[in-house]
Amino acid sequence: MPLYSDHDSIKTTLDTEGVVVVEGVLCEDETERIGKLYNMMIKGAIETGFRKTEGPITHIVWPSDIVPVLHDTQVYRRLLGLVKSLYGKDMVLDYDMFIDKAPGTSEETQWHQDAAYWPSLPDQRALSCWVAIDRTT
8 A cells, every 4th residue: 555545636736736735745754763873973973064053053965875775765755756756756855954953943934835946947846845854833
């Protein structure tokens, strides 16, 4: 049985609302493992190269290039599989980013559309996936 049993509903919601919540993408043991890797990046135990910090929020670009085992995690494979099933088997991971917002931070991330940051390309198929490693509010 596929992880996403309500595929048509997911596609319809994405097409009409532009956003959908999909449960069960990240399993508990993987949450802990990925969380440890990201904490090592934040603390500097893993060299990250480009890092942008604005107040209490840190962005690390291409964490899966820094720690290639991320490509082999269930969450990366599941999300790419879902994207391919929705938009075509030729879809690929184009970019990933780790965003760390310190606990207790009152600063909000403003509503935005990621497409505003993308270059204009002939193939406009794209989907941004956001996964919470920690509890969010």
